[in-house]
Amino acid sequence: MSIVTVQLGQCGNQIGFEVFDALLSDSHSSQGLCCKRENEAYQASCKERFFSEEENGVPIARAVLVDMEPKVINQTLSKAAQSGRWKYGQHACFCQKQGSGNNWAYGYSVHGPRHEESIMDLIRKEVEKCDSFSGFFIIMSMAGGTGSGIGAFVTQNLQDQYSNSLKMNQIIWPYGTGEVIVQNYNSILTLSHLYRSSDALLVHENDAVHKICAKLMNIKQISFSDINQVLAHQLGSVFQPTYSAESSFHYRRNPLGDLMEHLVPHPEFKMLSIRNVPHMSENSLAYSTFTWAGLLKHLRQMLISNAKMEEGIDWHVRPPLSGLPSLGKMSLNKDLHFNTSIANLVILRGKDVQSADVGKKF
Amino acid sequence: MTQSVVVQVGQCGNQIGCCFWDLALREHAAVNQKGIYDEAISSFFRNVDTRVVGDGGSISKGKICSLKARAVLIDMEEGVVNEILQGPLRDVFDTKQLITDISGSGNNWAVGHRVFGSLYQDQILEKLRKSAEHCDCLQCFFIIHSMGGGTGSGLGTFLLKMLEDEFPEVYRFVTSIYPSGEDDVITSPYNSILAMKELNEHADCVLPIDNQSLFDIISKIDLMVNSGKLGTTVKPKSLVTSSSGALKTRHKKPFDAMNNIVANLLLNLTSSARFEGSLNMDLNEISMNLVPFPQLHYLVSSLTPLYTLTDVNIPPRRLDQMFSDAFSKDHQLLRADPKHSLYLACALMVRGNVHISDVRRNIERLKPSLQFVSWNQEGWKTSLCSIPPVGHSHSLLALANNTCVKPTFMELKERFMRLYKKKAHLHHYLQVEGMEESCFTEAVSSLSALIQEYNQLDATKNMPVQDLPRLSIAM
Numbered sequence: 001m002s003i004v005t006v007q008l009g010q011c012g013n014q015i016g017f018e019v020f021d022a023l024l025s026d027s028h029s030s031q032g033l034c035c036k037r038e039n040e041a042y043q044a045s046c047k048e049r050f051f052s053e054e055e056n057g058v059p060i061a062r063a064v065l066v067d068m069e070p071k072v073i074n075q076t077l078s079k080a081a082q083s084g085r086w087k088y089g090q091h092a093c094f095c096q097k098q099g100s101g102n103n104w105a106y107g108y109s110v111h112g113p114r115h116e117e118s119i120m121d122l123i124r125k126e127v128e129k130c131d132s133f134s135g136f137f138i139i140m141s142m143a144g145g146t147g148s149g150i151g152a153f154v155t156q157n158l159q160d161q162y163s164n165s166l167k168m169n170q171i172i173w174p175y176g177t178g179e180v181i182v183q184n185y186n187s188i189l190t191l192s193h194l195y196r197s198s199d200a201l202l203v204h205e206n207d208a209v210h211k212i213c214a215k216l217m218n219i220k221q222i223s224f225s226d227i228n229q230v231l232a233h234q235l236g237s238v239f240q241p242t243y244s245a246e247s248s249f250h251y252r253r254n255p256l257g258d259l260m261e262h263l264v265p266h267p268e269f270k271m272l273s274i275r276n277v278p279h280m281s282e283n284s285l286a287y288s289t290f291t292w293a294g295l296l297k298h299l300r301q302m303l304i305s306n307a308k309m310e311e312g313i314d315w316h317v318r319p320p321l322s323g324l325p326s327l328g329k330m331s332l333n334k335d336l337h338f339n340t341s342i343a344n345l346v347i348l349r350g351k352d353v354q355s356a357d358v359g360k361k362f
Numbered sequence: 363m364t365q366s367v368v369v370q371v372g373q374c375g376n377q378i379g380c381c382f383w384d385l386a387l388r389e390h391a392a393v394n395q396k397g398i399y400d401e402a403i404s405s406f407f408r409n410v411d412t413r414v415v416g417d418g419g420s421i422s423k424g425k426i427c428s429l430k431a432r433a434v435l436i437d438m439e440e441g442v443v444n445e446i447l448q449g450p451l452r453d454v455f456d457t458k459q460l461i462t463d464i465s466g467s468g469n470n471w472a473v474g475h476r477v478f479g480s481l482y483q484d485q486i487l488e489k490l491r492k493s494a495e496h497c498d499c500l501q502c503f504f505i506i507h508s509m510g511g512g513t514g515s516g517l518g519t520f521l522l523k524m525l526e527d528e529f530p531e532v533y534r535f536v537t538s539i540y541p542s543g544e545d546d547v548i549t550s551p552y553n554s555i556l557a558m559k560e561l562n563e564h565a566d567c568v569l570p571i572d573n574q575s576l577f578d579i580i581s582k583i584d585l586m587v588n589s590g591k592l593g594t595t596v597k598p599k600s601l602v603t604s605s606s607g608a609l610k611t612r613h614k615k616p617f618d619a620m621n622n623i624v625a626n627l628l629l630n631l632t633s634s635a636r637f638e639g640s641l642n643m644d645l646n647e648i649s650m651n652l653v654p655f656p657q658l659h660y661l662v663s664s665l666t667p668l669y670t671l672t673d674v675n676i677p678p679r680r681l682d683q684m685f686s687d688a689f690s691k692d693h694q695l696l697r698a699d700p701k702h703s704l705y706l707a708c709a710l711m712v713r714g715n716v717h718i719s720d721v722r723r724n725i726e727r728l729k730p731s732l733q734f735v736s737w738n739q740e741g742w743k744t745s746l747c748s749i750p751p752v753g754h755s756h757s758l759l760a761l762a763n764n765t766c767v768k769p770t771f772m773e774l775k776e777r778f779m780r781l782y783k784k785k786a787h788l789h790h791y792l793q794v795e796g797m798e799e800s801c802f803t804e805a806v807s808s809l810s811a812l813i814q815e816y817n818q819l820d821a822t823k824n825m826p827v828q829d830l831p832r833l834s835i836a837m
Contacts, residue, residue, distance in 0.1 A: 010641070010642055014640070069363065069364075069642075069644065070363055070401065071363070071401075071637075071638050071642060072638075072642065075638055097363060097364055097498065097499035098364050098499050098501055098644075098646070099642075099644040099646065099647070101644060101646030101647050101650045102646075102647045102650045102651060103646075103650055145647075175722065176740060177722070177725055177726065177729065177740045177742060178740050178741045178742040178743070178744075179641065179742070179743070179744050180647075180651060180743055181651040181652070181707050181709075181738065181741035181742065181743050182650065182651060183741075210718075210719070210722070213719075214719070219719075220719075221717045221719055221720065222717055222718060222719035223640060223717040223718060223719070224640040224641065224717075224718055224746075225640065227718070
């Protein structure tokens with residue numbers, strides 16, 4: 001089943017480009033550990049989800065690009081075309097001349113209604129191209145004007161027009177010391193609207209990803225494209241095809257449905273986050289070895305001590321010793337110092353994945 | 363992409379404007395290698411086929427034929443504008459965009475505002491409408507003028523009201539040159555205060571600049587260039603005051619270096635809107651982020667670096683130095699010390715090879731030494747543009763909405779009151795029809811109210827952030 005991505009604003013478009021790039025280069029990478037048939041199945045599944053086929057074989061991303069000023073979209077389109085391996089649809093973008101001026105009200109109340117028809121039209125065309133449709137993935141930032149305002153407006157519209165489809169919003173939490181002075185206004189307004197109309201909010205904080213770049217990836221001069229590449233890596237690790245725990249013959253068909261089913265048990269709790277191990281630069285990979293037990297241990301401790309990355313984990317935080325009755329598959333641990341989980345989903349990729357023992361630890 | 367129209371009024375305005383267009387052409391020539399008329403150039407220039415008779419056929423795409431500036435030049439005496447039209451930039455301006463008179467305003471705000479205002483109102487409106495029509499999507503008017511004279515301050519501020527009525531959706535950015543302590547015009551306090559009232563009410567955003575600061579910056583650069591210390595050769599093209607590579611190199615005037623600084627300010631301000639970058643900042647975002655209350659729209663600016671040394675490898679410490687300099691009082695374009703006053707908002711517009719981690723590192727480093735207002739403790743607006751200015755590899759423009767503008771206004775008011783108490787030179791103003799003493803008293807009270815607002819904010823400077831008690835909801 002396919003996912004249609006809606007990229008909004010400068011942030012959304014820059015991230016969207018990196019995500020598609022990462023997805024495609026992963027599925028075509030030469031480091032596959034499996035047999036050819038499996039690789040092809042993987043590639044086909046990934047492709048069906050995110051790309052549609054074109055006559056001369058270059059996959060076209062299933063995406064709609066929206067921005068209120070033309071510079072970023074032009075840049076994104078040309079970067080994709082330059083890569084030679086994929087591109088965006090020619091008519092898949094909508095832009096205006098004058099931006100939103102970091103003003104949520106402009107995005108939501110002025111630009112949104114004014115261009116509602118054109119934007120929804122583009123989305124509809126993209127959805128019609130899908131054989132079976134899983135849902136929407138909307139990438140936006142909260143600090144600016146376009147991503148936040150038009151994002152809130154579009155999500156609301158999608159809820160009205162496509163009430164049976166799932167919507168996951170990828171929202172970017174701005175830096176604490178500010179990129180935009182009115183970011184607090186824009187963020188609160190966006191969150192309040194999205195909470196009602198979206199099905200899941202996947203949150204990425206700029207501060208956290210920046211730290212990952214600095215500490216784990218050892219990048220000296222971090223630029224936004226470095227940050228976006230880390231984000232794309234994390235998103236790719238969630239969205240690429242997976243087998244289910246029960247049947248390992250076919251890839252699971254409905255990515256968004258699976259995620260929501262496991263992670264959003266109650267509509268009031270829909271803010272999600274990703275923790276990814278291991279995360280390191282290409283150079284360090286050559287010198288590292290991993291075991292499933294070690295990775296899972298780190299991941300579990302990251303989860304319970306609320307650490308966002310593999311470094312600086314507080315190992316003193318422990319779950320309570322008394323065994324509490326677990327309700328169904330989800331365990332609710334009631335220790336106050338301990339990060340209480342509502343729901344978790346663990347996705348494992350790699351060699352000997354069957355031998356990894358997730359078991360009762362989580 | 364949006365377009366902006368520059369309106370240059372008076373001798374000062376036109377001279378600065380001339381330097382601005384010169385440097386703008388230089389910048390676009392350096393960036394645009396292929397000679398194709400693209401969206402970046404269209405923000406300030408029109409592409410015209412001059413062989414077509416009449417209004418000049420506008421060409422929107424394709425190769426550059428002949429560039430015409432989106433500008434309106436207004437002066438009530440002919441000398442300056444005529445010089446521009448005979449100089450190397452004559453082809454950039456359309457003769458239909460000029461409004462001149464012969465006699466000048468005689469350093470009298472009332473003559474500029476009332477007499478010439480009513481005389482030329484229709485003509486000015488028509489020229490402005492024409493330039494707006496040539497624009498696909500007009501976003502902003504940049505008005506350049508001085509506050510001390512007659513035309514720039516009087517007619518320039520008359521324009522503001524007209525622009526507000528005629529084009530309410532278009533931003534009005536005003537670059538005002540304030541008179542320094544030793545100003546050559548005796549009635550400059552009168553002119554400035556009368557003009558301030560209009561700026562308070564009708565401008566969206568004002569960038570105050572004064573000649574003394576510009577002069578100090580030039581002296582510093584000269585000292586550096588002529589010091590001859592080992593290892594400190596300065597790249598000549600990199601001076602923020604230089605116009606090497608531009609058209610006007612043979613006609614150097616004494617104020618050129620100072621005007622080039624202001625021209626660079628305007629270019630850097632609009633760079634993120636014209637060129638690509640990883641974090642863009644459009645012109646409407648400037649007022650959105652930096653003006654918390656409509657009255658407080660005066661932004662102190664500083665440009666760094668002033669020059670680049672010929673060292674090829676720039677270690678990160680140099681970059682950090684650029685950020686520190688932006689907050690020092692020697693680099694501000696107004697006599698002001700922002701570090702010791704209260705910040706309401708601050709914007710950092712970086713150009714060139716600078717990454718977000720450098721900006722963040724410097725914000726973390728400099729924040730403890732700056733005082734921010736209680737409701738905006740962590741608010742910074744940042745923008746990154748990939749194209750550096752000509753001759754530099756990176757540069758920074760810092761815009762601060764800071765209470766350090768208060769001393770300038772207070773000094774101005776003091777000089778005004780010294781003259782006004784004795785009613786000196788007043789009769790020249792009152793002779794003009796429509797001017798009464800009440801105009802003066804209203805202007806002063808408007809300025810006093812503004813100073814009072816800044817005072818109130820300053821009073822909260824060292825107080826701890828108060829948390830008001832929350833409403834408790836009955837369970």
